[in-house]
Amino acid sequence: MISNFAFLAAEFPETFDSAKRAEALAEGDPRAAAFYARRTVELAVQWAYKHDPSLKFPYQSNISALIHEPSFQKLAGQAVFSKARVIIKIGNQAVHESRETKPAEAANAVRELFHLCFWLARTYARKARPADGLAFDPAHLSRKTDVVKRAFAELTRMKGEMEAKDKRKIVYTDFEDELGLGAEIDLPEVGEVDFARFKRKARHFLREHEDHIAIAKLRHGRPLTPTDIEELQAMLLTAGIGDAKHLEKATEIAHGFGAFVRSLVGLDRAAVAEAFSGFVAGSGVTADQIEFIDMVIEHLTEKGAMDPGLLYESPFIDVAPEGPQQVFDFEKTKKLVEVIKGLNESAAG
Template sequence: MLEDLRRRLRGLAKLVDAKAKRKIVYTDFEDEFGEISEAEIKDMPTGTDEHRFRQKARAYLLRHEDQPTVHKLRHNEQITEDDLAGLEEIFLAEAVASPEDLDEVRAMGGLGLFVRALCGLDRQAAQQAFEGFIVGKQLSAAQLDFITLIIDVVAKRGVLDVGDLYEVGSPFHDRAPGGPDDLFSPEEIDGLKIVFIGLLTTAKPTMLAA
């Protein structure tokens, strides 16, 4: 701030009448502030601005769905450490995220899950994820309706947990107040868990083979 002021004053100095004589004024101020002490500023946000970061990240992802790592996450393809490292570099270079933003994302589960949650999953990829669960079963209309709802939510959220199927107030609760136990056997619920774990796994990096 002081440097900016100095530059501005230097530009005005040429306008001063050098021939005019002016009385020199001396000042002598006494410090009345006392000793310096730290002050706590209350009600000020700390850390990153999560809402701002999410908005910038979402905008970038919508414009770059064909970016290789984003495409993998959208289509339930396994990502690697190199994929995420490259995406992190892009986020930093494009001012989508700060290093602090990325640190918080890693603490919350990683950039892969963060991106998947923001951009969701391709609908066809979501359907393919559940093909192994559906094939060979004679599902009732209610069961098929429930699975279709799961696919809809997975396409929107990117990932899902079995616990979400029991959540009161969720669309799942409307179709099965007692949770998936109302419609599926314990073995079938275990099968759903396997699908959900698979969706989670593809959004977390694996090391490339040497």
């Protein structure tokens, strides 16, 4: 298939592969297309930072921090910077929000991505630079044909049937043809459904027992002991919420069982507000500072933990487009990250 991003292939093969995926999925799987568009921005910007000594690495290394760094904005210009923000926002919504990504949103992300990649190649390519008049051609966006639609509907139906049976494995019979012997194969999607059910049951159970000392400690940001972890696990096992495999998977996914439980029960809002009280104290505090800290508190209260890199993404950059350093000085920004990390680490175990 002819691609709008063919000019990347020779010198930026990894970026080209990701951009081509976004382009190919724009109509058939808009959510995946938005994800790949955002991923392509990351690859392109990271490439620039790696090869251009004029770019200075910011305090955080996530994509939002990289594009907001003044040296990058000066190099790329406002137009490229704005297009990168649009793509990142659409990609973040596709990953984190439950609503469906619309084909028009995915197409917009791919269109903006074309311009960002055009800038990359025009700025850094040594041989295969795109022509000045090169324009984005929407006709190259893959369309979901009737055949693909029918196949997608059939796969969706089959997946629903398998989920209803709630079995991790399926055994194919021994047909006498070129397929050979039947074999038992893993179906990770079914396992994911089973684990999601475990999480729902665990969340309901744990929230009904928030007065338990270990859960109370988690919600108030106090560190857990090995005994606390053992008691939490025993509670779930005794109540029949899950088995040892569920607990093992929860520990692996959350990088600690305490962190898993925290993600279900959240943090006490008053405790989080107390941890950040120093940021909004005094007569010199501004409305933007208060709003920024309120958003941090809301996130931690609901989610129980926070990746500091999110400070450079929406909704935080809707208040401070350049990140927390726009509303706080360097020392307070550094302290802000330390407090967030401290709350995250308090759930370790």
